[in-house]
Amino acid sequence: MPVSLESAHAATVAVRAGRALAVAQSSPEGARAWLTAQSGANDPAIALVDRAATVITTGTIVPPDSHARALAESTLRRSVLGRIETVQAFTRVEFHDPLMRASDDASGFWIAEGMEIPALEGIDPFVITRVPVTKIGGLVVFSAEFLKRAGPRTDAVIRRCVENALVRRLDASLFDGQAGDTSRPPSLVDSPTPGTGEPAQDLGTALSALPDTYGDQLVLVVSPWSVAALIASGMADSASLNARTGGLLAGFACVTSVAVPPGAIAWIVPPLIHLADYGVTVGTSTAPVVRVDTGDGVELHSCWQEDLSCVRGVFYVGWRKLEPAAAGMITDAVPATIRPLAPKAKRTTTA
Structure with a gap:
């Protein structure tokens, strides 16, 4: 945008x-x-x-x-x-807003005239979540x-x-x-899953834990250094995926970021994350x-x-994840990835 x-x-x-x-x-x-x-x-x-x-x-x-x-x-x-x-919106909230899980998991029902709306479904629907x-x-x-x-x-x-x-x-x-901790939110990736070098198989296994209703709303994130190998593997082609802006990978929307390690594939479901x-x-x-x-x-x-x-x-x-599977990452999923030179020692500056 x-x-x-x-x-x-x-x-x-x-x-x-x-x-x-x-x-x-x-x-x-x-x-x-x-x-x-x-x-x-x-x-x-x-x-x-x-x-x-x-x-x-x-x-x-x-x-x-x-x-x-x-x-x-x-x-x-x-x-x-x-x-x-730009692909899929996050759930935007204000800091400390008391939001119930029932608000995110609510589902409508068909009802007859004069009949009550059925009770909410799910586990602990009245649990309060705050950012x-x-x-x-x-x-x-x-x-x-x-x-x-x-x-x-x-x-x-x-x-x-x-x-x-x-x-x-x-x-x-x-x-x-x-x-x-008190100074920062937790990483969206709790613990990366080791890959087998078969990106399509690894991705399918990892995404199987997602609720079916969010399958069309997830966004993949890969390193720009992995794009060439992904194209060579057949998961994408040069017309649909590029290292600068991303595109489509295995049919899913994809963006690139150097924050994702080369060879890894991360996924995020924005509607399941309060930002x-x-x-x-x-x-x-x-x-x-x-x-x-x-x-x-x-x-x-x-x-x-x-x-x-x-x-x-x-x-x-x-931010806060509403579901554990709302984001994750598979490491070493993309074989033959171009590896950039190791960065110089970080020079952290404080005053």
Whole structure:
């Protein structure tokens, strides 16, 4: 789904407010003055400065404005969740909404005139499910001189960097097999199933646990590095499946994501997953030191001495599976997959 110019502009305005706070070292007055000097007193980012400063420093969740919503929509659209939603919609909910299982499992009945509607079916239909508030934080480091002196087009570059940080963690968390805790939702993939190298057979076995009513609503997710082998295996052809956008695989809708390991096939049934998001807030880090995990140890960098500034984005997003089989993954299902070079050691940056 293409991004409208209006939505893209609103998302960039949210980032510009965060950039202003970084330039002004978290001073709302200084941020407003810098924005006024850059683009005039009518810059819509000025109205966001106080709000962004309050949210990012206190962690308080307030109803998101249109700019925070636009940045969340832009971030989700670039993630694997957004790619899936272009094919099949998730069940969108609000955080902490008390939803009964009976609401999702409800079924209608034929009834005669004056007769009662039959009772609900299913196990524990009145169990309440909620999506707790969780958030992803992304820290992007720039030189303070760059943030101050770069032109207005730089706002789109900064926005892209913030979205990249959030999308990488979001996509990885969907398939990493980690249990949830107070800081994050559980992975949609509880425990991957080892494959036999026969993708059609492995996929059929794995999907047999799904309710029949959801067979036409599932979406497959594969690594772009697996597409060539899937075409060679006969499960797809080059006219129906490509490494960039996906297509059709074994007759099912399919998207690609580098978050899925090469050789694996994941599946998600969006209607069986509650998805909540509450916008992206952008501000600046006030920590004087940036800590970088190099893979071999930890480096500390002084923001003052090295003239660094940090733009921080916080994305409020979470999900919950309604059925264990609503998502899963088969590993080593695709033989002869192209294997990309091992990535360099991750450099986790915190402040």
